[in-house]
Amino acid sequence: MDKMFLEFFENYGRQETALKTYKALLNFIKKINFDKKSQYQLLSADAFANSHIIYDGVDFFKRFYNFDVNGAQLQYALFIPYIMEKFIVFEEERASEQLFYQPNISKIYNTFSELNNFSKSDGEFSMSKFMFMMSYEQMYIQDNQYTSSMLRLIDLYKDNPEVNEFIVNKFGITLNKLILLHWVLFSYITKNKKTKVDLSISEFAMFATGSKDFTISPEEVELFLKYLLISKEEFKSHYLNLRKDKISGEFISYDRLTYLDRYLPRISYWYPLIQADTNMMLVSYTSLLQFLKFDRLYSLIYHNDHIKDFQSRIHGHSVTNYIQNYAKKQITNAEIYGDEKYTVGRNQYDAPDIIIEFDTYVLIIEAKSKPFDLVKAITDFDNYDFKKIEADREKSLKNIDRYLEYQNSFSGKKLYRFVCYFFEHPVMLSDMDDIYDVERIMITDIISIEHLLSIKSETHDKVLDKFLDSRKTHQTSSISHFCISHYGEELDNNHDEWEAFIKSFLK
Numbered sequence: 280m281d282k283m284f285l286e287f288f289e290n291y292g293r294q295e296t297a298l299k300t301y302k303a304l305l306n307f308i309k310k311i312n313f314d315k316k317s318q319y320q321l322l323s324a325d326a327f328a329n330s331h332i333i334y335d336g337v338d339f340f341k342r343f344y345n346f347d348v349n350g351a352q353l354q355y356a357l358f359i360p361y362i363m364e365k366f367i368v369f370e371e372e373r374a375s376e377q378l379f380y381q382p383n384i385s386k387i388y389n390t391f392s393e394l395n396n397f398s399k400s401d402g403e404f405s406m407s408k409f410m411f412m413m414s415y416e417q418m419y420i421q422d423n424q425y426t427s428s429m430l431r432l433i434d435l436y437k438d439n440p441e442v443n444e445f446i447v448n449k450f451g452i453t454l455n456k457l458i459l460l461h462w463v464l465f466s467y468i469t470k471n472k473k474t475k476v477d478l479s480i481s482e483f484a485m486f487a488t489g490s491k492d493f494t495i496s497p498e499e500v501e502l503f504l505k506y507l508l509i510s511k512e513e514f515k516s517h518y519l520n521l522r523k524d525k526i527s528g529e530f531i532s533y534d535r536l537t538y539l540d541r542y543l544p545r546i547s548y549w550y551p552l553i554q555a556d557t558n559m560m561l562v563s564y565t566s567l568l569q570f571l572k573f574d575r576l577y578s579l580i581y582h583n584d585h586i587k588d589f590q591s592r593i594h595g596h597s598v599t600n601y602i603q604n605y606a607k608k609q610i611t612n613a614e615i616y617g618d619e620k621y622t623v624g625r626n627q628y629d630a631p632d633i634i635i636e637f638d639t640y641v642l643i644i645e646a647k648s649k650p651f652d653l654v655k656a657i658t659d660f661d662n663y664d665f666k667k668i669e670a671d672r673e674k675s676l677k678n679i680d681r682y683l684e685y686q687n688s689f690s691g692k693k694l695y696r697f698v699c700y701f702f703e704h705p706v707m708l709s710d711m712d713d714i715y716d717v718e719r720i721m722i723t724d725i726i727s728i729e730h731l732l733s734i735k736s737e738t739h740d741k742v743l744d745k746f747l748d749s750r751k752t753h754q755t756s757s758i759s760h761f762c763i764s765h766y767g768e769e770l771d772n773n774h775d776e777w778e779a780f781i782k783s784f785l786k
Contacts, residue, residue, distance in 0.1 A: 430780065487682075
C-alpha cells in the first residue's frame with residue numbers, strides 16, 4: 280500500500296486513484312461483476328458500521344489491505360448504501376471485473392470520497408452549501424431516534440380517525456399494526472446477528488405469524504410485504520427519477536452530479552429490501568435502520584390527497600397538540616397552553632402555538648409543520664428559497680410580539696422564543712440560523728424541543744442560557760446536540776411508552 284493511498288484516508292486527500300467525474304464512476308461500475316460474493320462483502324462492511332445489531336461485520340480495508348480508514352464505521356455507513364444502490368441500478372450482465380480486487384474497490388471508494396468536493400472555480404462552492412449538504416448526509420445517519428420517531432408518529436395521529444382510516448384503506452391494516460410489523464421485520468433480520476444478503480419471505484412470514492407474544496395473521500404479513508417490498512425495476516425508476524429536473528423532466532447533467540450525487544437522498548432509506556423471487560435482498564443494514572425512522576410513512580401521510588385539507592386542517596393542529604402533550608408529560612411545575620383565539624379590537628388572532636409558563640421564565644414556541652423540499656434544496660441550492668426560514672421567523676416574531684403587547688406581557692419573566700420545525704434535522708437548521716439573532720428567537724426542530732423539555736437536573740432557562748453561550752462561540756451546533764452532550768443520560772428514552780405500545784399487542 281503506497282504512502283499517498285494511506286494519506287488519503289487519514290486526511291481525505293486528493294487520491295490519484297480516484298476517478299474525476301460521476302460519469303467515469305458509472306462507466307467503471309458497469310465493468311464490475313456484482314455477484315453474491317461482492318454483495319456479501321459490502322454488507323459485511325456495513326455490518327461492521329452497525330456492530331450493535333450485527334456481530335460478524337468486517338472492516339475489510341483493515342483486514343484485507345492492512346490500513347485503517349479514518350472514522351471507518353461512519354465512512355462505511357455512508358459509502359455502502361451509496362455504492363450498493365449504484366450497483367443495483369447500473370450493473371451489467373456481462374461485466375467481468377472483480378469488485379474486491381484491490382485497485383477496483385480502492386478506486387470506487389476514493390471516487391466516492393472525492394465527489395463531495397465543490398469546485399471553487401465554477402461558482403458552485405460556498406461554505407453554507409457544503410455544510411448544509413454534509414449535515415444532511417452525515418448527521419442524519421448518526422441520529423438514532425428510531426423509537427422516538429415511531430412513538431411520535433403514533434402520538435401525532437392517535438386522536439384522528441381519518442388518518443387511521445386512510446392507512447387501512449391504502450394498506451389493509453391499521454397504522455399501529457403496520458408500525459409493529461416494522462419491528463417484527465427488524466427482529467427477524469437481526470435475530471442471528473450474522474450478515475445475510477438474501478432473506479426468505481416465507482421464513483419471515485413464519486417468524487411473524489409464529490410469535491408467542493403477538494397475534495399476527497398471514498393476511499397481515501402479506502399486506503405488510505406489499506407495502507414493504509419493491510422490485511428492482513421499481514427501485515431503478517425511483518433512483519433515476521430522483522436525478523431528473525422536476526420542471527424540465529430532463530436528467531441532471533453528469534457535470535452537476537459529480538458534486539451533487541452523493542448528497543441526494545438514498546432510495547434504500549425508504550426501500551431497504553428488494554424482492555428477488557422468493558427472497559428479499561437487503562440493500563444495507565444502514566438503510567434498514569434509516570427505514571425505521573418512518574420517513575416514508577410520515578411523507579406518505581403528509582402528502583396524501585385522500586383526506587380533504589389534511590395539511591391545514593389536521594396536520595398543523597396535530598403537531599401543536601403533540602408538543603403541548605409532550606410538555607405536559609415532562610413538566611409538572613408550569614402552565615402549558617397556547618393556540619387559543621383572542622381579539623384586538625375587531626380583529627381575531629391566534630395565540631402562539633405552545634406557551635410553557637414557569638414562575639420566572641416562559642418558553643414560547645411557534646410550530647412549523649411544512650417540510651422543506653430537500654431534493655430541490657440540494658440540486659438547486661443557490662436558487663432555493665431559504666428565505667422561507669426568514670419569513671417563518673418574522674411571522675412568528677410578529678405573532679409572539681402581538682400576543683405580548685395585547686394579551687400577556689409576562690412581566691418580570693425571562694422569555695425564550697422558538698420557531699420549531701417538525702420535519703427537519705437540527706444540525707441542518709443550525710447551519711441556516713447564523714444570520715439571525717438567536718437570542719431573540721431560536722430556529723430549532725422537534726427533536727431539540729423534546730430533548731430540552733425532558734431535562735430535569737436543571738431548569739430550562741439555565742440550560743438555554745448555557746446553550747446560547749456555546750452557540751455564540753460555535754462550540755455547539757443545535758439545542759439537540761447540546762442536550763445530548765451535556766445531559767445525555769437523563770434525556771427521555773421513551774421506555775414507558777415503548778412498553779405500553781408493545782403491551783397493547785400482547786396475546
